[in-house]
Amino acid sequence: MASDTKERILEAARELFARKGVQKTSLQEIADKLGITKPALYYHFASREDLLRSIVQPLIDAGQRFLEEQERAASVDARAVFEGYFDFHYAHRGDILILLYELGTLAELGLVEIVFAWRARIAVLLCGANPPLNQAVRVTVALGGIQDSTIEFQDAPADELRTAAVDAAMATLG
Known part of the structure; x- marks a missing residue:
């Protein structure tokens, strides 16, 4: 389950980063796109840079x-x-x-x-x-x-x- 959420976060981040850019995409936007809380996102990725590195x-x-x-x-x-x-x-x-x-x-x-x-x-x-x-x-x-x-x-x-x-x-x- 956690792995599935992590993959969903990565896919949502990929899409938003490609469309809007990394600096113009907030972690809140990624969380909102997935219908999860920002703390849930932080459970998987400590920062936007950590998320980008994972991609x-x-x-x-x-x-x-x-x-x-x-x-x-x-x-x-x-x-x-x-x-x-x-x-x-x-x-x-x-x-x-x-x-x-x-x-x-x-x-x-x-x-x-x-x-x-x-x-x-x-x-x-x-x-x-x-x-x-x-x-x-x-x-x-x-x-x-x-x-x-x-x-x-x-x-x-x-x-x-x-x-x-x-x-x-x-x-x-x-």
Whole structure:
């Protein structure tokens, strides 16, 4: 029962954070949306920041697992890296939208640095530790394009979008 309430709180918070922003959403609004008291919400989450961390932590954990799998691979297949990167972003696009809208809040929580470090690690996988500027820019554009496509084209069929985004990333990488 408590787990169910906690999940309901997370879903309501996701919806309100995505629609209104983290800073403009009060814990009272979340409680009201669910028909629970604010103290009941505090039983599960000590603060709005705690609630936000609980929403974002699964994204962070999944991103970390994806990177570690790629780094353990015997060889790097750029297409497979881009496909996995797309799949990760597609699966978490709702929470990524919250991240994008709330960079200031997330920076305060220390989460923005994690996301930037992921991109740097993926770039090293794809083009080495010290690539020439033109190659570093290509990988940055390719990764950004994949991430942006999962948000920009939400109504596109996933398999078609994945193919288009990965093909574009491969072409950009050169």
